[in-house]
Amino acid sequence: MRRRANPGPSRTIALVGLMGVGKSSVGRRLANRLKLPFADGDVEIESAAGMTVSEIFAALGEEEFRAGEARVMRRLLEGPPIVLATGGGAMMNAETRALLKERADTVWLRADLLVIAERVARRDTRPLLRDKDPLQVLSALAEARYPIYGEADVTVDVGQGSHGQAVDAIHKHLRRHWRQRRRAETRK
Ligand SMILES: Nc1ncnc2c1ncn2[C@@H]1O[C@H](COP(=O)(O)OP(=O)(O)OP(=O)(O)O)[C@@H](O)[C@H]1O
Ligand SMILES: O=C(O)C1=C[C@@H](O)[C@@H](O)[C@H](O)C1
Numbered sequence: 397m398r399r400r401a402n403p404g405p406s407r408t409i410a411l412v413g414l415m416g417v418g419k420s421s422v423g424r425r426l427a428n429r430l431k432l433p434f435a436d437g438d439v440e441i442e443s444a445a446g447m448t449v450s451e452i453f454a455a456l457g458e459e460e461f462r463a464g465e466a467r468v469m470r471r472l473l474e475g476p477p478i479v480l481a482t483g484g485g486a487m488m489n490a491e492t493r494a495l496l497k498e499r500a501d502t503v504w505l506r507a508d509l510l511v512i513a514e515r516v517a518r519r520d521t522r523p524l525l526r527d528k529d530p531l532q533v534l535s536a537l538a539e540a541r542y543p544i545y546g547e548a549d550v551t552v553d554v555g556q557g558s559h560g561q562a563v564d565a566i567h568k569h570l571r572r573h574w575r576q577r578r579r580a581e582t583r584k
């Protein structure tokens with residue numbers, strides 16, 4: 397059988413990065429581009445719990461939310477390939493991180509904190525930001541999380557461009573990553 401020159405994704409593509417950077421909105425469009433199903437970790441937690449993320453934080457606390465998040469991530473990562481918008485904190489869990497390494501191509505979406513702060517100000521759905529200065533919270537999260545997000549297979553600066561430009565940039569980086577992996581595999 398002839399091998400396809402450019403086979404599609406064989407693993408889940410997981411988008412990681414700070415809240416507001418575009419994992420959900422860009423992820424949905426990336427899934428359309430790659431003709432893969434799309435799932436959003438936060439939405440899956442909400443439907444499993446029958447509560448919004450904010451309600452879970454308020455009623456059960458962040459620790460319970462994180463435990464639920466880890467369970468949902470396991471279920472999604474053990475399934476067939478999808479584009480997965482992870483919650484901003486999902487990769488901080490060591491088990492989730494190990495599963496991401498084993499089963500997904502991970503893409504860190506990175507953008508200027510000022511751009512993200514402006515975007516998250518549009519909606520009041522993020523409990524970590526409630527009644528706080530978004531830029532201060534985002535800066536602290538960046539300091540704690542960037543070394544971990546930096547373990548992703550691919551890093552894409554999404555900056556101020558449109559959703560479509562972000563999809564183009566991610567797709568380009570992923571194609572390069574897949575080519576490199578194929579080359580490494582044929583050398584084995
Ligand atoms: N590249 C982009 N161009 C224009 N607007 C964008 C872009 N990326 C994200 N946005 C907008 O920024 C807001 C936040 O994006 P989104 O909800 O996708 O972020 P997220 O990373 O999923 O955040 P969270 O971790 O809180 O779920 C949305 O209004 C979205 O439309
Ligand atoms: O960065 C975070 O820790 C979070 C990001 C969101 O996706 C949600 O998972 C929740 O608001 C927490």
Ligand SMILES: [Mg+2]
Pocket residue numbers: 419420421436438481482
């Ligand atoms: Mg999201």
